[in-house]
Amino acid sequence: MDTLLIDDDSIGVFLTERLLKREGFAENISAYPSAEEALAFLRDALPEELPQVIFLDLNMPVMDGWDFLEALKPYENQLLGHCHIFILTSSLAHSDTDRIHEFPLVAGLIHKPLDSIQIQSVRAQVEAASYGEE
Structure with missing residues (x-):
């Protein structure tokens, strides 16, 4: 699954990337x-190269997750x-x-750290949604 990780915590990003790779979750x-x-990336990617999953941190400077x-x-x-967004x-x-119910794009909320x-x-939810489309 193509995955986008938006987080200003470099250690958290490193650990999450390792876990996603170890679990065989994400190809990219x-x-x-x-x-x-991330917003600039998505605007350029629309609609052809969208990630299937976005993990979005809420607490970031300048533009937080809610602003995003x-x-x-x-x-x-x-x-x-x-594109399935998990906070x-x-x-x-x-x-x-x-508040997540205000945003139809949000598929769920996950408390850190991701395990x-x-x-x-998340994999089961995204796969179930994908099968429902076909």
Whole structure:
């Protein structure tokens, strides 16, 4: 699965990439330390080269994860069904859990650190969604 990882924590990115590779989850992983860079990438990739999965950190400087999701709203129709966004967060705030329902592109919320069980769950969810399209 082509995967995009958006997180400003370089150690977290390194560990997540290693885990995704070890689990055989991602064929291609692109990591961006800022939401702005990832947004530019996605705008250029639309619609041909979209990642199947995006892991998005919420807490980043300048443009946080919520701002990123707001910026994607004009592209929702192109992304829905093709690109599954999973929010990665260390926050346990109920407001985050409630707010994800405002964004149809968000497939789920995962509490950091990402682990093997969560990766298998994401894989199953994305594969089920893909089979539902056909």
